[in-house]
Amino acid sequence: MTVVSCKGVEKTFIKGRESVEVLAGINLEIEEGDFLALMGPSGSGKTTLLNLIGGLDHPSAGSVVVGGQPLAEMSAKQLAKWRSANVGFIFQFYNLLPVLSAQRNVELPLLLTALSSKQRQANAAAALQIVGLADRAKHKPGELSGGQQQRVAIARAIVADPGLLVCDEPTGDLDRDTADEILKLLETLNGEYGKTIIMVTHDPKAAEHAAQVLRMDKGLLVENAA
Amino acid sequence: MSRLGFMWANLFRRPVRTWLTLVSVMIAFLLFVLLRTVSHSFSEGGGFGEPGIDRLMVSPKYSIIDPLPISALQQIAGVDGVLAVTHGDWFGGVYQDRANFFPKYPVKPIPHFEMYSEYLIDPQHLEAFANTRTGAVAPLAMAVKYGWKVGDKIPIEGDIWAKKDGSRNWEFDLVGTYAAPEDQQQPGVFLLNYAYFDEARDFGEGTVGWFTVRIADTERAAEIANAIDALFTNSLNPTRTMTEAEQARQFMQQIGDIELMMTGILAAVFFTILLLTGNTMAQALRERVPELAVLKTIGFSDGAVAALVLGEALLLCAVGALLGTALAIGAAVVIGPGMEEAMGVFEVSGSTAASALGLSALLGLVVGAVPSFTAQRLSIVDALRKQ
Numbered sequence: 038m039t040v041v042s043c044k045g046v047e048k049t050f051i052k053g054r055e056s057v058e059v060l061a062g063i064n065l066e067i068e069e070g071d072f073l074a075l076m077g078p079s080g081s082g083k084t085t086l087l088n089l090i091g092g093l094d095h096p097s098a099g100s101v102v103v104g105g106q107p108l109a110e111m112s113a114k115q116l117a118k119w120r121s122a123n124v125g126f127i128f129q130f131y132n133l134l135p136v137l138s139a140q141r142n143v144e145l146p147l148l149l150t151a152l153s154s155k156q157r158q159a160n161a162a163a164a165l166q167i168v169g170l171a172d173r174a175k176h177k178p179g180e181l182s183g184g185q186q187q188r189v190a191i192a193r194a195i196v197a198d199p200g201l202l203v204c205d206e207p208t209g210d211l212d213r214d215t216a217d218e219i220l221k222l223l224e225t226l227n228g229e230y231g232k233t234i235i236m237v238t239h240d241p242k243a244a245e246h247a248a249q250v251l252r253m254d255k256g257l258l259v260e261n262a263a
Numbered sequence: 264m265s266r267l268g269f270m271w272a273n274l275f276r277r278p279v280r281t282w283l284t285l286v287s288v289m290i291a292f293l294l295f296v297l298l299r300t301v302s303h304s305f306s307e308g309g310g311f312g313e314p315g316i317d318r319l320m321v322s323p324k325y326s327i328i329d330p331l332p333i334s335a336l337q338q339i340a341g342v343d344g345v346l347a348v349t350h351g352d353w354f355g356g357v358y359q360d361r362a363n364f365f366p367k368y369p370v371k372p373i374p375h376f377e378m379y380s381e382y383l384i385d386p387q388h389l390e391a392f393a394n395t396r397t398g399a400v401a402p403l404a405m406a407v408k409y410g411w412k413v414g415d416k417i418p419i420e421g422d423i424w425a426k427k428d429g430s431r432n433w434e435f436d437l438v439g440t441y442a443a444p445e446d447q448q449q450p451g452v453f454l455l456n457y458a459y460f461d462e463a464r465d466f467g468e469g470t471v472g473w474f475t476v477r478i479a480d481t482e483r484a485a486e487i488a489n490a491i492d493a494l495f496t497n498s499l500n501p502t503r504t505m506t507e508a509e510q511a512r513q514f515m516q517q518i519g520d521i522e523l524m525m526t527g528i529l530a531a532v533f534f535t536i537l538l539l540t541g542n543t544m545a546q547a548l549r550e551r552v553p554e555l556a557v558l559k560t561i562g563f564s565d566g567a568v569a570a571l572v573l574g575e576a577l578l579l580c581a582v583g584a585l586l587g588t589a590l591a592i593g594a595a596v597v598i599g600p601g602m603e604e605a606m607g608v609f610e611v612s613g614s615t616a617a618s619a620l621g622l623s624a625l626l627g628l629v630v631g632a633v634p635s636f637t638a639q640r641l642s643i644v645d646a647l648r649k650q
């Protein structure tokens with residue numbers, strides 16, 4: 038089944054009188070259970086594409102359909118609700134809330150659900166268990182290493198059990214060994230938990246963990262290597 | 264974690280800054296509640312009882328602590344339209360503890376109760392009061408409050424007045440009690456015998472603090488007052504005479520002035536708090552732009568994020584107001600009894616506490632409005648890019 042379908046996607050940013058064409062017609066299909074790496078030089082439009090697929094922004098032209106749902110048809114509010122249930126986001130700099138413990142950071146997306154407080158805590162604990170950080174539940178992000186913080190961020194991304202994970206340079210801030218651990222974790226989520234993963238990365242070694250690698254340049258997909 | 268818990272955690276991103284803000288909000292509300300309570304008790308319970316419209320007060324013109332010679336009584340009694348004249352004085356003094364603060368006037372027993380006929384006293388008690396040199400009578404409520412019984416000796420330490428032997432230990436025999444009019448809220452006056460007081464005190468013999476005059480025709484009050492003052496214009500002790508109603512009116516006017524001043528102080532305080540808290544919230548918001556973008560990314564709607572930021576401002580102000588009000592209630596319990604003499608019942612009323620909470624909500628809304636609006640409009644993509 039096709040999870041993500043982009044057809045003729047363009048994105049132009051307008052700054053004053055200047056307009057910058059960042060995506061120049063992207064056609065892309067991602068099947069359920071894929072693990073896709075997106076590579077390409079800085080400024081080629083990778084993050085912009087990821088934002089469109091994750092429902093954070095709208096294309097200037099073309100259509101983005103995710104899980105059978107055309108994103109253009111949803112209001113901002115509907116999109117927010119849709120994201121909370123269907124997409125997990127993982128960033129380069131983890132983006133955890135510094136005032137909350139690991140456990141509470143993971144629990145955060147569940148505040149948007151109808152789950153009881155007990156159930157929320159149980160689910161957050163389970164997600165921390167999956168990423169191997171159950172013993173750090175009470176720690177604040179400031180008390181954790183970069184790799185540990187990224188694990189917490191991954192737990193937060195999966196706690197509401199979305200089918201799709203979008204990761205923007207998830208290992209960009211980590212050393213080689215830690216990066217490998219994070220990538221193995223993503224592989225596990227892909228292989229054992231059936232998550233469809235799109236991962237932007239600069240690192241060819243990181244891309245090796247993916248089943249499929251796509252390259253972008255100047256707003257276009259240029260090459261399709263297996 | 265609940266949403267409230269989340270807001271609370273967010274407030275404490277910078278604990279020192281938040282505590283400082285919280286303490287200043289708390290102090291502002293402490294001030295608010297105390298000042299409101301002061302003006303409340305001034306205007307509700309304190310000051311004078313129901314003024315008699317047919318009574319004039321003759322006071323020293325320049326200062327209430329100047330004495331008037333008792334010889335003036337005869338002159339005043341001779342003024343056309345005057346039915347009766349009595350006098351009173353400040354005794355001051357402390358019963359056991361400074362906190363037991365009630366007025367004590369030396370008076371002539373029988374003329375006094377004739378003048379203030381709204382105060383009811385058993386004729387036997389009045390006779391005993393008139394016939395006992397060291398006698399005193401107290402309002403029933405006061406006797407109950409301090410557990411006095413007729414026959415008790417009431418020791419008063421003189422602060423204004425010493426006795427001729429230099430001793431400040433006055434002692435009065437409680438020979439009776441009297442009933443105040445039902446609607447009176449002030450604690451009432453402990454009355455002692457002027458004859459004994461005047462003869463025993465070490466200075467000031469033959470003087471009084473003020474005269475009270477009953478007139479026949481209330482329409483002529485101003486004219487009679489002028490006639491009385493005219494008697495003493497060129498004497499050593501010029502007077503100022505007005506109706507009790509006028510005196511009460513002037514007192515209310517002063518309360519009005521005090522309230523205006525308090526309102527001014529509070530306005531200044533809250534303006535400062537507004538700037539301070541507003542600045543804290545704005546600063547906190549700037550630091551959190553990426554975090555708010557992340558909240559939106561993971562599914563919080565624009566409205567939910569705006570509500571979160573507004574809720575934090577409301578929470579901060581509400582907690583500050585609750586602490587300040589609680590502190591004020593505690594303070595009123597501690598200092599209230601000592602202030603009741605001066606201004607009636609000193610107790611934080613439910614409506615004052617409620618208006619503090621209402622004000623805190625208003626403060627929270629004003630302080631939180633702009634950050635909340637900014638948070639609502641925040642674009643995820645822009646905010647994440649600027650990280």
Ligand SMILES: Nc1ncnc2c1ncn2[C@@H]1O[C@H](COP(=O)(O)OP(=O)(O)O)[C@@H](O)[C@H]1O
Pocket residue numbers: 050051052057059077078079080081082083084085086644645648
């Ligand atoms: N919100 C925006 N406004 C203006 N220009 C943008 C915006 N987002 C991205 N760009 C521009 O689009 C280009 C691609 O950005 P991006 O998708 O972040 O690239 P990548 O992730 O591949 O490094 C860059 O030149 C960037 O400056």
Ligand SMILES: [Mg+2]
Pocket residue numbers: 083084085205
């Ligand atoms: Mg990028």
